[in-house]
Amino acid sequence: MNTNATFKLASELCKQFEGFHRVRKSDGFALPYICPAGYWTIGYGTLCSKSHPPIHKGEAELYLYRHLAKDFTELLKYSPTIVNATNGQVAALLSFVYNLGISRYRSSTLRRRVNEGDWESAKKELQKWVYGGGKKLPGLVARRKVESRMM
Numbered sequence: 001m002n003t004n005a006t007f008k009l010a011s012e013l014c015k016q017f018e019g020f021h022r023v024r025k026s027d028g029f030a031l032p033y034i035c036p037a038g039y040w041t042i043g044y045g046t047l048c049s050k051s052h053p054p055i056h057k058g059e060a061e062l063y064l065y066r067h068l069a070k071d072f073t074e075l076l077k078y079s080p081t082i083v084n085a086t087n088g089q090v091a092a093l094l095s096f097v098y099n100l101g102i103s104r105y106r107s108s109t110l111r112r113r114v115n116e117g118d119w120e121s122a123k124k125e126l127q128k129w130v131y132g133g134g135k136k137l138p139g140l141v142a143r144r145k146v147e148s149r150m151m
Contacts, residue, residue: 036132
């Protein structure tokens with residue numbers, strides 16, 4: 001696995017599905033918004049407070065990269081075997097963890113399948129994580145399909 005290539009893939013995937021929302025036309029700065037799952041968010045899906053100051057695209061990318069670096073460290077902690085995985089497999093897992101958090105990954109059957117090296121079953125497990133705020137979200141269905149193909 002090439003970590004630079006993996007982070008590039010993961011960041012592009014997150015940007016694609018998270019989007020850069022609530023951008024002011026006057027200056028291009030993004031404002032906090034409530035995501036479909038009901039959380040205050042800014043930039044490319046970074047959790048924040050309602051009163052977070054507006055940020056520009058470069059700041060949003062920095063938030064994303066920092067978060068992915070933290071997520072990668074956590075992924076290695078709970079799934080050390082990913083050092084032998086492909087860039088696509090790890091990028092898909094990073095996207096998942098960025099989206100749902102390490103605690104959900106840590107306690108999931110998805111993690112067990114990854115640790116067993118059973119990537120086919122991991123793909124199936126990924127498809128179960130398509131709900132936000134108690135509703136099946138079309139955006140999560142699409143995201144999980146892409147992540148599964150990367151595995």
